[in-house]
Amino acid sequence: MRADRLPHIFCSGCGNGTVLNCTLNAVDQMGWKKEETVFVSGIGCSSRAPGYILADSLHTTHGRALAFATGIKMAKPELHVVVLTGDGDLAAIGGNHFIHACRRNIDLSVVCMNNMIYGMTGGQVSPTTPRTALSTTTPYGSAEPAFDLCELAIAAGANYVSRWTSFHVKELTRAILAGLRIPGLSFIEALSQCPTNFGKRNKFRQAMDQVEYFKTHGILIEKVQRLREEGKDIPPDAIVLGEMIRRNRPAMGVRK
Amino acid sequence: MxxxxxxxxxxxxxxxxxxxxxxxxxxxxxxxxxxxxxxxxxxxxxxxxxxxxxxxxxxxxxxxxxxxxxxxxxxxxxxxxxxxxxxxxxxxxxxxxxxxxxxxxxxxxxxxxxxxxxxxxxxxxxxxxxxxxxxxxxxxxxxxxxxxxxxxxxxxxxxxxxxxxxxxxxxxxxxxxxxxxxxxxxxxxxxxxxxxxxxxxxxxxxxxxxxxxxxxxxxxxxxxxxxxxxxxxxxxxxxxxxxxxxxxxxxxxADYRVTNPDAERVFVTYGSPSRSVEQVIHDNPGEEIGHLRFRVVWPFPEDALREFKDAKAFFVPEQNLGQIAREIERHTSVPVIRLPRFGGSLHTPEELTSALGAFK
Amino acid sequence: MRHEVRFSGFGGQGIILSAVILGRAAVMYDGIYAVQTQVYGPEARGGASMSSVIIDEAPILYPKVKDPDILVMMSQEGFEKYGVSAREDAVMIIDSSLVQSRPRCRYLEIPATTEAKNTLGREIVANIIMLGALVRATGIVREESIEKAILDSVPKGTESLNIKAMKRGMELVPGGKIG
Incomplete structure (x- = not known):
């Protein structure tokens, strides 16, 4: 970390610090050299994270982190490239780059801090905001269905896809570690609480209330599959967690 | 090629x-x-x-x-x-x-x-x-x-x-x-x-x-x-x-080419219209026609305009409404004549020659 | 001496390639200057396709064809669009298998497409027959130069067919060079 950049800009109670911590923990466990690791981000709260890491980092334009990262990784496959992004950055303005990076299956690790809201601009609806949730641009509740980012990454061709939350610190760290190890594009979605802009408008009075919600509504993918096989209902507000896919499609930009 | x-x-x-x-x-x-x-x-x-x-x-x-x-x-x-x-x-x-x-x-x-x-x-x-x-x-x-x-x-x-x-x-x-x-x-x-x-x-x-x-x-x-x-x-x-x-x-x-610096009538070009001007100069050997051609357009090399001390007018054929002519106007007191050409074709040498003639 | 050569026909006849080969012969093997231009875009596909070469001993300043003095016409539609207004002292080589009209200027009838199909068995080389005829009739580049430029430009395995086509084109010019 860059101690000379503290204090950071994340609000108190924000989940992004936890996700960043898990990411750095996983990178540490890989034993990657700092000078061979590059962090890339776009715009938004999540994308400020690389600025606090003592390594080469590129804080780019809104939505384009994956395209910049593609250039870095393809020009120099020896570098380890980790992309830190958010739901607005990745799935709205950057949606096209997201599916194409997955399709190319470039050897990048993408950690998406999904707080289901535009935090930095003060709480507007995002592509992952749950239907009926309140935001400053959906004052009567969002009418739009949300994206399932993991399904999107799987359909587009990523080699590794996993979803956890800021509550599931150990699981999330393990998932990121698995993503770093696997060649090709690894997508790790980390639901992250935003007490300032999501929580306070959506009945999570304190930061921990939303974390608690992640804990009580999380349901493992294995259980979801079992319930499906048994013909049982899956609760509509369930957050499906776990490793969604791990495969070995041909990948690009893999270090030799 | x-x-x-x-x-x-x-x-x-x-x-x-x-x-x-x-x-x-x-x-x-x-x-x-x-x-x-x-x-x-x-x-x-x-x-x-x-x-x-x-x-x-x-x-x-x-x-x-x-x-x-x-x-x-x-x-x-x-x-x-x-x-x-x-x-x-x-x-x-x-x-x-x-x-x-x-x-x-x-x-x-x-x-x-x-x-x-x-x-x-x-x-x-x-x-x-x-x-x-x-x-x-x-x-x-x-x-x-x-x-x-x-x-x-x-x-x-x-x-x-x-x-x-x-x-x-x-x-x-x-x-x-x-x-x-x-x-x-x-x-x-x-x-x-x-x-x-x-x-x-x-x-x-x-x-x-x-x-x-x-x-x-x-x-x-x-x-x-x-x-x-x-x-x-x-x-x-x-x-x-x-x-x-x-x-x-x-x-x-700055990188530009100067032809006939003593001329009073001077074409200023960049890109393909330069070729038409070169043809005009070639076809009119008796006439003193100046040509300033930019290879670098930005940063704008305004000093190049001063190479033509006797210039009475700058003629600027461009495939636009005068984007660089406008820049030239900022840097000179002599008339700048815009010669826009539209539709994607090149200025013909004939139309440039007649533009010169109209100024005489 | 500046020569402006215009080729026209329909898409797929190799109109562009003909111009490129002629320019290549001039630049690479005759050591003179050439510029080649063409019409791009959807209107160039299917309909009348057009390509031009300017050839000169001196560097070519204005790169666009103003008024061609040599024309190679390989379709009726191409003739109507690009050939009908040819100046009176121009020379036109016409694929008489495909072009019905005749211009006011001097012209040479070469049944290139028929020859390509019947004598050589491949319609695709009609443009090379026309190139051979063009070079024999006008001497715009040397014959050995056009031969080398053709060999540079055609797909591997088709060299002898194309050289045969070129020679057939040359033979079809009655009495050699015109003009």
């Missing part, structure tokens, strides 16, 4: 090792030739999902130290604008070729234009400076392509090769030198702050993967590279330096 192919060959000779692009007429042959040649030269060719991704990938590749380029035309150029500002702000060397066609919007995809000349200078938001070159021949597509990489590395700015469809698609004789001169970006000295301006206002380059652990951001940043977005002084110093590092070197960067 075709102009677009010569441009790609120039890039390869200059050591370009990364191309990110998206097909668009009339620039596509550059991407096709790079796709053919780059992998064999140990480089990387990527066809990205759009022009926004293309320029982004080019900037990313440049931070690994690669000489990187993209090529496009009007609509793709417009899409690139935000990231061009990012390249200017982060002082990322890169080469952007625009084989101009008729605009606005989709316009005339297969016809020539020169109406992006102000866009390349001012198209992204905020104050910054860039360098733009304009070739008049297939030979210059090659030469200026090499020059673009050298200037990009020397000044750490996006450099534009502002060609036009006529030159891009022209096939003509070209002489390819055995080797080309290369001016590489200066590496950052150990111990220097990554965005500390050197004596020439251009910081040394801390290539990713070389241990500098540099943070690069499009936000206003201090010399450490750290975001510093609310301090007016930091912002002022940074923006002024981004502009000054180019504008203060305009004499060094």
């Amino acid at each position: 075709q102009g677009n192919v010569a441009c790609a060959e120039g890039a390869l000779a200059a050591g370009c090792s990364f191309f990110g692009g998206y097909p668009i007429t009339p620039s596509t042959e550059i991407a096709e030739h790079m796709a053919l040649k780059l992998p064999k030269a140990g480089g990387v060719f990527l066809q990205m999902e759009d022009e926004i991704g293309s320029i982004a990938a080019v900037i990313g590749a440049s931070w690994t130290g690669a000489r990187a380029m993209t090529a496009t035309s009007g609509p793709g150029f417009s899409l690139m604008m935000e990231n061009i500002g990012f390249a200017a702000m982060t002082e990322t060397p890169c080469v952007i070729v625009n084989v101009q066609r008729g605009g606005p919007s989709t316009g005339q995809p297969t016809m020539s234009g020169q109406a992006d000349m102000l866009q390349c200078r001012f198209g992204s938001h905020g104050d910054y400076s860039i360098i733009a070159l304009s070739p008049e021949s297939v030979q210059e597509m090659y030469e200026l392509s090499v020059m673009a990489f050298n200037l990009a590395d020397r000044f750490r700015v996006p450099v534009f090769l502002m060609a036009d469809e006529i030159i891009g698609h022209l096939r003509e004789r070209i002489e390819i030198p055995d080797s080309v001169q290369r001016v590489e970006r200066r590496p950052l000295n150990q111990g220097d702050l990554p965005f500390h301006p050197g004596e020439d206002l251009v910081p040394g380059f801390p290539r990713f993967g070389s241990g500098f652990k540099v943070h690069v951001t499009g936000l206003t940043h201090d010399e450490r590279g750290y975001p510093c977005t609310t301090n007016p002084k930091v912002h002022e110093e940074l923006v002024k330096r981004l502009v000054e590092k180019v504008e203060s070197k305009r004499h060094e960067i």
Whole structure:
């Protein structure tokens, strides 16, 4: 970390610090050299994270982190490239780059801090905001269905896809570690609480209330599959967690 | 050889090792030739999902130290604008070729234009400076392509090769030198702050993967590279330096050709209309007709106008409504006669001759 | 002496390639200057396709064809669009298998497409027959130069067929050079 950049800009109670911590923990466990690791981000709260890491980092334009990262990784496959992004950055303005990076299956690790809201601009609806949730641009509740980012990454061709939350610190760290190890594009979605802009408008009075919600509504993918096989209902507000896919499609930009 | 192919060959000779692009007429042959040649030269060719991704990938590749380029035309150029500002702000060397066609919007995809000349200078938001070159021949597509990489590395700015469809698609004789001169970006000295301006206002380059652990951001940043977005002084110093590092070197960067400096009637051109003027001068050997031809258009080399001490009028044939004529007007007191040509074709020598006659 | 040569026909006949080969012969093997231009875009596909070469001993300044003095016409539609207004002192080589009209200027009838199909068995080489006839009739580049430029430009394995086509084109010019 860059101690000379503290204090950071994340609000108190924000989940992004936890996700960043898990990411750095996983990178540490890989034993990657700092000078061979590059962090890339776009715009938004999540994308400020690389600025606090003592390594080469590129804080780019809104939505384009994956395209910049593609250039870095393809020009120099020896570098380890980790992309830190958010739901607005990745799935709205950057949606096209997201599916194409997955399709190319470039050897990048993408950690998406999904707080289901535009935090930095003060709480507007995002592509992952749950239907009926309140935001400053959906004052009567969002009418739009949300994206399932993991399904999107799987359909587009990523080699590794996993979803956890800021509550599931150990699981999330393990998932990121698995993503770093696997060649090709690894997508790790980390639901992250935003007490300032999501929580306070959506009945999570304190930061921990939303974390608690992640804990009580999380349901493992294995259980979801079992319930499906048994013909049982899956609760509509369930957050499906776990490793969604791990495969070995041909990948690009893999270090030799 | 075709102009677009010569441009790609120039890039390869200059050591370009990364191309990110998206097909668009009339620039596509550059991407096709790079796709053919780059992998064999140990480089990387990527066809990205759009022009926004293309320029982004080019900037990313440049931070690994690669000489990187993209090529496009009007609509793709417009899409690139935000990231061009990012390249200017982060002082990322890169080469952007625009084989101009008729605009606005989709316009005339297969016809020539020169109406992006102000866009390349001012198209992204905020104050910054860039360098733009304009070739008049297939030979210059090659030469200026090499020059673009050298200037990009020397000044750490996006450099534009502002060609036009006529030159891009022209096939003509070209002489390819055995080797080309290369001016590489200066590496950052150990111990220097990554965005500390050197004596020439251009910081040394801390290539990713070389241990500098540099943070690069499009936000206003201090010399450490750290975001510093609310301090007016930091912002002022940074923006002024981004502009000054180019504008203060305009004499060094200037590159133009002067014909008949004693003439009273002087054509000023860049790109393909230069060829029509050369034909006029050739066909009228008895008449004193001046010609100032810019190979570098931005930063605007206004001193070149003073080479024509007796000038009574500047005639400016352009494939636009007078974008560079407007710039010339700012720097001279003699009449500037705009000779716009639309529809994608080249000014004929006859119409230029009669424009001269009308002034007499 | 500046010569402006215009080729026209329909898409797929190799109109562009003909112009490129002629320019190549001039630059690479005759050591003179040439510029080649063409019409791009959807209108160039299917309909009348057009391509031009300017050839000169001196560097070519204005790169566009103003008023061609040599024309090679390989379709009726191409003739109507690009050939009918040929100046009176121009020379036109016509594929008489496909072009019905005749111009006011001097012209030479070469049944290139019929010859390509019947004598050589491949319609695709009609443009090379026309090139052979053009060079024999006008001497705009040397015959050995056009031969080398053809060999540079055609797909591997088709060299002898194309050279046969070129020679057939030359033979079809009655009495050699015109004009």
